[in-house]
Amino acid sequence: MSLVIQDIQIHSPGSSLHGKTAVGIESGQFVDPAQLTNPQVRDGHGWTLLPGLIDLRVNLREPGLEHKGTIASETCAALAGGVTTVVATPNTDPVIDTPADVRLVLERAQRADTCRVLPTGLITQGGQGQLLAEMMRLMDAGTVALSQGDAPFASTAIALNALKYAASLEIPLILDPTLADLRGGCAHAGQVATGLGLSTNSPLAETLAVRLYLELVEATGCQVHFSRLTTARAVQFLSNAKSRGLPVSCDVSLAHLLFDESALADLNPHFHLTRPLRTRQDCEALRQGIIDGVIDAIVSDHAPHEPGAKLAPFPETEPGMSLVECTLSALYALDREGLPFAHSLRAMTTSPAHILGLDWLGQIELGYTADCVLVDPHGQRRFDHAHWLSEGENSPFFGTTGLGRIHGIWVDGNDRTDRVSNGIRDDLQ
Amino acid sequence: MPGPAELQLNRDGNLRHLLTTEGLSRELITSLLDTADGFLSTQGQPVKKVPLLRGKTVVNLFFENSTRTRTTFDIAAHRLSADVVTLDIRTSSASKGETLFDTLKNLEAMQADLFVVRHSAGGAPFFIADRVTPQIAVVNAGDGTHAHPTQALLDLMTIRQYKGDPNNLSVAIIGDLRHSRVARSLIHGLRAMQCPDIRAIAPGTLLPSDLSALGVKTFHRIEEGLAGVDVIVLLRLQKERMSAGLLPSEREFFQLYGMTEDRLRLAKDDAIVMHPGPINRGVEIANEVADGPQAVILNQVTNGIAVRMAVMAMTISTQQADALCRS
Incomplete structure (x- = not known):
């Protein structure tokens, strides 16, 4: 299955895709979205896509x-x-x-x-x-x-x-x-x-x-x-x-x-x-x-x-x-x-x-492994008991809010957002 | 999160616990010492008891052994007419694996009014004060190498008695400042009292880092450090310091830093010599000085009872006033 993430700002300095607004993912790798036929499409709402x-x-x-x-x-x-x-x-x-x-x-x-x-x-x-x-x-x-x-x-x-x-x-x-x-x-x-x-x-x-x-x-x-x-x-x-x-x-x-x-x-x-x-x-x-x-x-x-x-x-x-x-x-x-x-x-x-020595990781670049994070850098994120995923609550951030709301996360091209939905869900008042 | 210095004061700046001398104001220390002076005058009377804490329960929690401090807290509480329970925790629950937190919750359920805490871990009384129900006062009777505030207060009381206001005195502290909660608390206390000249005299291995940040001048040669001081505070040298390789021997320590009559002459003529006890004769102090007219070591012990009475009376009265406000 192939995927296009569009309406995004790709932030991956040094990559040929840096600053682009769409990227394709196929077989676990980043690809040119133009070469995909009938891909699934994910709208990024203008958010940032980070490696x-x-x-x-x-x-x-x-x-x-x-x-x-x-x-x-x-x-x-x-x-x-x-x-x-x-x-x-x-x-x-x-x-x-x-x-x-x-x-x-x-x-x-x-x-x-x-x-x-x-x-x-x-x-x-x-x-x-x-x-x-x-x-x-x-x-x-x-x-x-x-x-x-x-x-x-x-x-x-x-x-x-x-x-x-x-x-x-x-x-x-x-x-x-x-x-x-x-x-x-x-x-x-x-x-x-x-x-x-x-x-x-x-x-x-x-x-x-x-x-x-x-x-x-x-x-x-x-x-x-x-x-x-x-x-x-x-x-x-x-x-x-x-x-x-x-x-x-x-x-x-x-x-x-x-x-x-x-x-x-x-x-x-x-x-x-x-x-x-x-x-x-x-x-x-x-x-x-x-x-x-x-x-x-x-x-x-x-x-x-x-x-x-x-x-x-x-x-x-x-x-x-x-x-x-x-x-x-x-x-x-x-x-x-x-x-x-x-x-x-x-x-x-x-x-x-x-x-x-894993030079196929760490960038949003054609042919690299498709690990990426869709984030709203200005969005607020809550770190409290209801949103905390680690077993250890021993953190000075616990009970605070932080910047950078994650809206999607992919590992090896696989969507892993559901794994963290409790942690990143939006119930900020 | 408030630290020990903030937690011990209530919203009006009154003392509800005594955890450290750090952050205490000159006014608060002065009022404590004035109260202690008042109690001191009752101690010469045939009947030494005052009924201030009648019906109150003071629990001595000693997680670390101590004879003198515990005894003086005992006597102080008795003289205020409180009921006193002493728990030697080393031999009870802690050795059965109960955590400090659970021990605390159990004792709290026994409806005490004041905990006197000694513990080998720095910050333990703070940990307790941070978690007890609001009507219980906590007094630190020595925690690790952190603080020993009642000792510092009795030292300040003694200094005031003999030399007057510390705000124009030179005070030299000699010996193992690195591992000394007594020295640390006295330094914070002297600073609060605006003492302009605090000196530390010790070899590099017995001095903590960045002592200058606490406003202390350090000296490695006792002759330089003692010149013209009003007050000399000797610290006890623990035998462990030799086995840890921090010092070659007690003999060499005495030769370099021991308080002898000759060295005492470098200080002002009317300088006083203090020591938190127990003293090691021939290690920190020569016999002639220990038994000489300038030593005020036993007066410190007497003052210790009055100071501890003042601290208990003041913290419990703050707790009572706060409880009234709450209800």
Whole structure:
């Protein structure tokens, strides 16, 4: 079956279709609408058609943590955020460190039939950072990259071995730059934590790890994607490394673009994150990093929790924010705060597609996979219990309204709008 | 969402909980200290009890062990004629896996009027105050490394007693400021009282980041930091700091930062020496200073009872007034 979406503004910078008012979809790909005979027609009411967003870091919680979220629930939440491709983290329970675990995630994702789920596996057995996992067997089973989840390597020796081994087999790695002995602490070591007496995480935990891993990349040639940068200095180091031609890329989480350490002043547990919110200057540098292209991608770092996980004094709550279904609205909000939408869109479409080596994703372009979102950028969107799709309501956006009402969403050319109809339905008064 | 500093005041700016000294006004602290001074005068009488809280129930919730603070809260509540129940939660429900939230709901159902809370997690009393029914007051008796507001108030009371208004004094705090809720609360309190010169003296490993943002000058050499100060506040050094690699030894700490008679002479002649207790002789303080005329450490303990009486009386009276308004 073929489809024409018409009376739209196609927003896909760099594509030959950018600015056009109609596009065709056939066999899961974007095609020229003129060449279709008797297509179904969808009227876009002058709204914007965006490429589906690609999110490189989403905790889907399954297997084992279904009380926080399931692959079905969290991929629906992703769709409602305009996200059509999610890269799933391996820190589930059990963790993803065998081919069977990878197959389980892929099967559950297929059954959910929502957005595209790309699993990652762990570099080390059990994510303990000590012994290498069967890296190539994981890749053969369908992972797109391997990572350490939230946990660092136990030693520099195992990090070096992991990068050497991965380089020789051309396995891309996603690394959280943090050192084992400097991790921990629930807040940035800065003035807010000092005033409140919260346990602290030094920015050196990140900057030292970035420098260490960059040396290892230089020595091994391994392709490394640095995930969740939080400091201005780390952005600088990455900028230098890229100009030296190292095979590195990096991302930042939405929370770190939206907020800084001052958000912790009220001890609101939503702002307790694995990687702490840092200073205003860091936040500004991260935004500038997106504009300059030093930071390649934006991730939601979606981490849904059951209510009990956040029902405790701040330091005793579990870290993480449920954010994926606010992704598109967050990009519009950032646009109003000076991070132009064109840059943040690139960081969630063409750039992550390129990092994953999936160059048929991320644009509305002839011959590309038909992942797209029909959105009214000026329409209001409500984030409350009745509209919330994620199992985790642990979000600072919960109970608010945002910009960007989604009216249609397609994955692989298939209409998935019905999957999120509860989340995007129009009952704003 | 209001933070601890906002939540503890009602709409009229009166104290309904005491969670932190951060955000308290000079006027409010002064009125607390005046009330405490009043109670202090009753403490010398043969009959020390006043009937202010007769019929009220004070529940001491100690999730973390404490002897002195708990005892002084106990005595303070008794002297106000309240009924006092002390729950050592460490050995009861928490160890059976009950969450803080459920413990709280259970205790609330027992119709208490005031919770005195000590907890190892910073923000725990705030968490409780944010969720209790409106007629219950919450007083923080120390939470993690966040705050110990009654200690700060008794320190301010002692300073005022001996040195007058802090708004023209130099105060030096010496020792482990990084892990000290006492230091943090005192700094916020001194700032509220417009103290123009607050100094922190410690090695880099025992200082938190960005202390200057709180208006504190830091010194690594005690000789520089003590010059001309009116008030010296020593902090207790926990043995864990050595095992965590923050300090080489107690001996070296004493050599560098211990309060000796020689060092005391660098401060003003009439400077006072305070310590929240319990003191480690030969670690933070030399015997001669601890037992010398400038030490006011035991007066702090006496003032602690009066301050806690004032805090309990004030928070419960705000709650009562608010309850009247509601009805």
